[in-house]
Amino acid sequence: MRAVSAPLLAAQSARFAELDPLLPAAVAPPEGEGLVVALPGGDRVAGVVTRTEHPRGAAPTLWAASEVWELHPLLGGAPGSAMDVLLRRWAGAMARVAVEQDSSCLVTWPSRDVAASAALLAHGFAPLSVLAVRVPAARGPSRRHPVSVRRAGFEDLEFLTRSAMAELEYSAQVGSAVVRPAAPRIKWASLSVHLAQGDPVWIAERGGEPVGHLEGWQTVSAPASWAETRVPHGRWGYVNCLSVLPGSRGSGVGGALVDTAHDELLNGAVGSFLYFNPPNPLSPVFWARRGYRPLWTLWELRPASALR
Template structure:
C-alpha cells in the first residue's frame, strides 16, 4: 500500500506545485491508518525525536518532537483530519518542552483547516527563490565582506540578536546556553569554510548572514524538501536592532546570493511566518513558500 500511496502522492504534489520533489518513503516509526468517507485508506508514520541539549537545533526546536509523516496518496490535505483525530492517543509526551509537527506543501490549502482544527499553527515555512529582485543601489556607508575567525565575538552578538527577536514570535526557544551554542556553531562554520558574511556600517558590525551549499540526492535530508541538485541554503540573517530598516539585510543578501548562486539549481531557506519582518523581506528577495511546518507546542495541546 505504501508504494501505491507514494506514487499517487508524488503525482498530486507535481500538480499542486511544480517545485515540490517526489514523495519519499517515510522514516521508521509508528504506523497510523484511517479510512476516508469514500472508502479510500490513508496512512502516516509517527516518529519521536529527542533533541540533544547544546546543539544548534535546540535553539529552535522543542526537546521532544513527535512528527507525523502523512501518506495521503491522491487525496487532498483535508484527508489529514482522520489521521490527526487518531494522533492524541499515540503521543506519550509530557511537559512543556515538547511539540507535535507536520510538514505539508504550502499550496495545499485544504490541509490548513484540518491542521488548525487540531491546534496546529504555521510556525515555519521552507521557501524557495523563484524571482530574484532587480539589482539595487548600494546602501550608503554599509560594506559587506566575508567574516573571519577574528570576527567571532561580533558574529555571536549578531546571532543572539536574531534569537532574541525570533523567540518573541515562536521561531526560537530561549535557552540558557544560547551564547555557548551559537559560539560553537559559528566557530565550526568558520573553521570548515562555510561562508559567513559580515555587514559593517562605518566600520562597525551591524549584522551578518550565514549559508552554505547542500546536495539534494537520494537518501539525503534535502531530498524530502527540494528537487535533486545542488542548492544554496541560507541558514541565518540577522541585523542588530539599532540598524534595522535601513537596507542592511538587503545589502547582506545581495552579496550572499551572488556567492551562493553559481552552479546551483536555486536557493532555499526557512523563515517564521509570525515574524512581522520575515515574510515581507523574503518575498522582496524573491522567495515564496514551498512547505509549511505546522506545530503544536506543547504536544499535549493537540486537539
C-alpha cells in the same frame, strides 16, 4: 505498513506535482509508529509518527522543543481534507502517551495545500515556520547599499555570536526558536565550525562598525540526503541565518547582505532556500521582495499534550 505506503507514495508524488512544480517527489518516511485510517469512501491514508529527543545543550533545542513528535503523512492522492482524519487518529494515539512539557507535535506539509491547512488549524497547530524557495531570475540592475559587506573570519567570532543571539532573541518571540541558557555557547561553536570548514559568513559594516551578518552555504539535494525531502534534486544555496542588530534594522543592511550572499550561493546552483517565521512582522515581506515564496509549512503545537 510497507504495502500500504508504496501506492500512497506514488499517488502523493503525483499530487505534489499538481500542487506546486517545485515540490520534490514524496519519499518513504523514516521508521516509526505506523498509522492507517479509512476515509469515508473506503480509501485508506496513513502516516508514520517519530519521536526525537534533543538532549540539553544540543543545537536543535534552539529551534525545537526537547521532545518532538512528528507526523509524516501519507495521504496519497486524497484531498487535503483527509489530513483531518489522520490527525484525529494521531490525537487518539497521543492521548495514551505521557509527554514532557517541553514538547511539540510537528507536521511539515506543502504550503499550497490549503485544505490541509484548514485541518491543521482546527487541530490546534500554528504555522510557525516556512521553507521558502527562490529560483533565480535574470539579474537586474545593481543596487547601491548603505553599508559595506565583507567575509568574516575567526577574529569576528565575538560579534558574530552577539549578532546571532540578537536574531535568536527576536525569533523566539515570533516563531519556534527558544532562547536556552546554552545558546551563546551553541552559537559560538556553530559559527566556529562554519568558519573552519570554509562556509561563507558575511558581515555588514557601517562606518567600520559591524551591524549584521549572514550565514549560508551550498547543499546538494540527492537520493537519501536531508535536502531531498524538501527541494528537487540539484545543487542549492542555503541561507541559514540573517541578522541585523536592532538599531540598524529597516535601513537596508539586510538587503545588502542578501544581495552579496546570492552572488556566491547561486553560483552553479538551481536556486536557494531558507526558513522564516510567518508570524514575524518583518520576514515575510522582506523575503518576498527578494523572490522567495513558501514551499513547505512547518506546523507546530506545543506542548504535545495539547493535540486535539
